[in-house]
Amino acid sequence: MLAKWLRERENRYSYRFVFIPGTIGAITWLAKNEEKTVNIKHGLVAPLLGDEGSFTYKKSRRGDTEIDRMVAHVLKTEGVAHEIREFSPYGYDERQYCSPGFNLAVGNLCRTPYREFPEYHTSGDNLEFVKDDSLEESLEILQKIISSLEANQIYINLSPKCEPQLGKRGLYDATGGSYNVKDARMAMLWLLNQCDGTNDLLQISTKSGYSIELLEEVVQILLAKGLLKTV
Numbered sequence: 001m002l003a004k005w006l007r008e009r010e011n012r013y014s015y016r017f018v019f020i021p022g023t024i025g026a027i028t029w030l031a032k033n034e035e036k037t038v039n040i041k042h043g044l045v046a047p048l049l050g051d052e053g054s055f056t057y058k059k060s061r062r063g064d065t066e067i068d069r070m071v072a073h074v075l076k077t078e079g080v081a082h083e084i085r086e087f088s089p090y091g092y093d094e095r096q097y098c099s100p101g102f103n104l105a106v107g108n109l110c111r112t113p114y115r116e117f118p119e120y121h122t123s124g125d126n127l128e129f130v131k132d133d134s135l136e137e138s139l140e141i142l143q144k145i146i147s148s149l150e151a152n153q154i155y156i157n158l159s160p161k162c163e164p165q166l167g168k169r170g171l172y173d174a175t176g177g178s179y180n181v182k183d184a185r186m187a188m189l190w191l192l193n194q195c196d197g198t199n200d201l202l203q204i205s206t207k208s209g210y211s212i213e214l215l216e217e218v219v220q221i222l223l224a225k226g227l228l229k230t231v
Contacts, residue, residue, distance in 0.1 A: 022047075026093035030102060042067035042105040044145070045094045049138035050130035053112030054081035061087045061098035065105035069202055070152065074144050077211065080137070109145075111138070148202070151216040154231040155223075156197040163192065169225050183210065187218045197231050 020029055030037065042065055055075055059068045063086065075082040089095050092114070097106035111134065119125040171188065190208040201219070205212045222228040 022093060023096070026096040030096060034102075037102055037104060040104055042149075043097060043107075044071070044142075045092050045097075045106060045108045046110070046138075046142060047092055047108070048110040048112065048114060049142075050135045051111050051117065052131055052134055053117065054083065055138075055141065056083050056085060056110055056113050058085045058091060058094065058108040058113075059087050060094070060105045060107045061100075061103055062105055063087055065107075066149070066152065066200075066202070067105050067107050070149055071107060071109060071145055073202060073206065073212075074141060074148055078141060078144060080141065109142070148212045151212050152201045153219075154197060154200045155191070155195040155219060155228045156231050157192050157195045157227065158229055159192075159227055160196065163189070164227060169227075171221065171225060183214060184218055186210070187214050188222065191215060191218060191222060192227065195228055 018029065020026060042060075044067060057071045057075065062068070072084055075084075087094075087098065089098075092108055092110075094106045094108040096102075097104040114120055119129050166185075166188070187208065187210045190204060190210065194204045194207065199207075201212050201215050204210075205215055208215075219228060223230075
């Protein structure tokens with residue numbers, strides 16, 4: 001299920017999911033693909049996602065990148081128990097990608113971090129320790145992060161001088177799919193005000209309190225009406 005979903009994503013978008021051994025795999029990949037790293041916008045190391053612990057996200061070395069902001073946003077809006085940690089040069093493969101010679105925007109999302117549960121590297125770290133419900137929830141969070149990143153574009157208002165008249169454009173009662181008219185209308189006003197070519201949807205979502213999903217649906221309406229364009 002996960003592999004199929006990931007491959008479908010690879011075919012639709014310009015990114016790749018890499019499955020490699022820990023430490024030596026990351027070092028080898030970087031050594032063989034150094035010229036490609038300039039094209040990497042961000043990444044996520046995703047180990048230890050099957051236990052019953054809460055989520056832990058360790059920021060990238062830079063600490064304020066899009067992946068850092070998005071993971072924190074999704075964990076908060078999904079209402080799951082979690083902890084956000086600052087970067088440390090000790091850990092999993094993120095420390096290779098975040099080494100100063102590469103300094104890639106790569107964070108680490110796990111449940112209970114390594115060495116912080118007694119079963120780690122013991123015979124107790126087995127398939128009974130891995131729970132189906134935990135894996136399913138982890139998959140849902142990862143899917144949410146990826147789909148939110150895909151939607152997180154920057155737009156510019158093509159009618160920015162004062163608020164455009166929505167009624168004559170058939171937008172006053174426009175609704176975003178399953179969302180109610182009032183929320184869609186307010187999301188529309190937020191987008192028209194904040195889409196100045198500098199704010200991405202994550203920033204607008206944080207300011208407005210409306211989900212990226214709702215904003216993205218309303219964006220499609222505004223694009224069709226010629227009020228927004230992608231930067």
